[in-house]
Amino acid sequence: MPQDTPILIVGAGQAGAMAAAELRRLGHRGRIVMAGGERHAPYERPPLSKSVLADAAQDGKIGVHPAGFYAGQEIELRLGTTVTALDxxxxVAHCADGEAIRYAACLLATGGNARVLPTLPPGTPRVHYLRTLDDAARLRDAMQRAREVIVIGGGFLGLETASTAAGLGLRVTLIESADRLLGRALPPELGSWLAQRVLAQGVELRLGCGIAALVPQADGVQVRLADGAALQAPLVVVAIGLTPEVALGAAAGLALDPANGGIQVDQQGRTSAAGIYAAGDCCSQYQPRLGAHMRLESWQSANEQARIAAAAMLGVQTEPAAMPWFWTDQFGCNVQMLGAATPDTRYAWRGIAASDAPCPRFMLLGTRHGRLSHAIAINAGGDLRPLRALFGHAVEDLLPRLCDDAMPLRQLVRDLPTAAASPTTL
Structure with missing residues (x-):
């Protein structure tokens, strides 16, 4: 790879920052140029709906890398720079300011954008979308001056935002069009438990409520529901999902996943165009454990895809992607998930706690075809580590012992005869 022709990273977020660091760790001494449209150095997004939303002092504590990292590693960080076209x-990449950047390899780490309600576009007074640090700062300021908020969307972001708002003393109404919370990520029984906990925390929860109309008003927004109810609040947060930012790749002719819209990549992060890679929320990658191409919108997935793509750009062998892992903090619960849920996953409970318990602690173990494929830990994240040894193993006959929460899970796993059943693709 020519030393004076840079590796170009388009997108200065989690995946882009981690890929740049990995290139240096693997010994690349050539130029690295990272272009990002925001004015902030790369930062972590998970805190935006939690600690950052609650405390302005956290703004400077969420950098992916410490101050001085990019200069010290001779990474050319170009903030406020938008790449408008790829050739x-x-x-060659063309920038909005007229600059053309010739690259030896290019990584698209463009992330995604908040999904928008057409009747409440960004910029509508008293309406907020939460995707960037600037979004969080604006919403935080608005929440300090409001007593009530309506959150539209009962996914992870909506729940985290509602939890933070309730913790700050706001009256919160959470509206979700589906009949349960986190229907694609949690089994119905756990979704019901979570709904009861949300109610126990003082949040008004409207499940299975379609929205008939959204009417901006001088003092807020009126939300008219399909059942005839009308709600009004001085502040509305829309958290209805993410759309991958693929316009740059699509215009360059890169193949997109017809099912989820992400940029298609192989197991090394290569797109359909030679020399162009993609990582993070913008890309769709085949997941062997699930047997399908998927977009995994998570901190861990961005890190893993960036690590693997960086190695591929340098022609270096590296470890395959780690098992999917995700976490969320909401309503006094740290929820961690290892593996992935599918419609045919069957779950067994290890312990149980009342939905209004101060600090509930339990787990759900999910199996597909009798093999452990998913684990959900509620305030019990430490128990996921010993479970990793069982993933892919036949455990159906062992579930009664695994679900006995009177026994330490680490000891149970150590004593189980896992050698009798070899792991397979989940």
Whole structure:
């Protein structure tokens, strides 16, 4: 790879920052240029709906790397720079300011954008979307001046935002069009438990409520529900999902996943165009454990995809992607998930706690075809580590012992005869 022709990273977020660091760790001494549209150095997004939303002092504590890292590693960080076009045939990127950057390899780490309600576009007074640090600062300021908020969307972001708002003393109404919370990520019984906990924390929860109309008003927004109810609040947060930012790749002719819209990549992060890679929320990658291409919108997935793509750009062998892992903090619960849920996953409970318990602690163990494929820990994240040894193993006959919460899980796993059943693709 020519030393004076840079590796170009488009997107200065989690995946981009981790890929740049990995390139240096693997010994690359050539130029690295990272272009990002925001004015902030790369920062972690999970705190935006939690600690940052509650405390302005956290703004400077969420950098992916410490201050001085990029200069010290000779990474050319170009903030406020938008790449508007890629020319894969000539390995050139064109920027909004007129600059053309010739690259030796290019990583698209463009992330995604908040999904928008057409009747409440960004910029509507008293309406907030939460995707960037600037979004969080604006919402935090608005919450300090409001007594009530309506959160539209009962996914992870909506729940975290509602939890933070309730913790700050706001009256919160959470509206979810589905009949349960986190339907694609949690089994119905755990979704019901979580709904009861949300109610126990003082949040008004409207499940299975379609929205008939959204009417901006001088003093807030009126939300008219399909059942005829009308709600109004001086502040509304819309958290209805993410759309992958793929416009740059699509215009360059890169193949997109027809099912989820992400940029298609192989197991090394390569796109359909030679020399162009993708990582993070913008890309769709085949997941062997699930047998399908998926977009995994998570901190861990961004890190893993960036690590693997960086190695591939340098032609270096590296470890395969780690098992999917995700976490969320909401309503006094740290929820950690290892593996992935599928419609045919069957769950067994290890312990149980009342939904209004001060600090509930329990787990759900999910199996597919009798093999452990998913684990959900509520305030019990430490127990996921010993369970890793069982993933892919036949455990159906062992579930009664594994679900006995009177026994330490580490000891149970150590004593189980896992050698009798070899792991397979989940």
């Amino acid at each position: 894969p045939a000539h390995s």
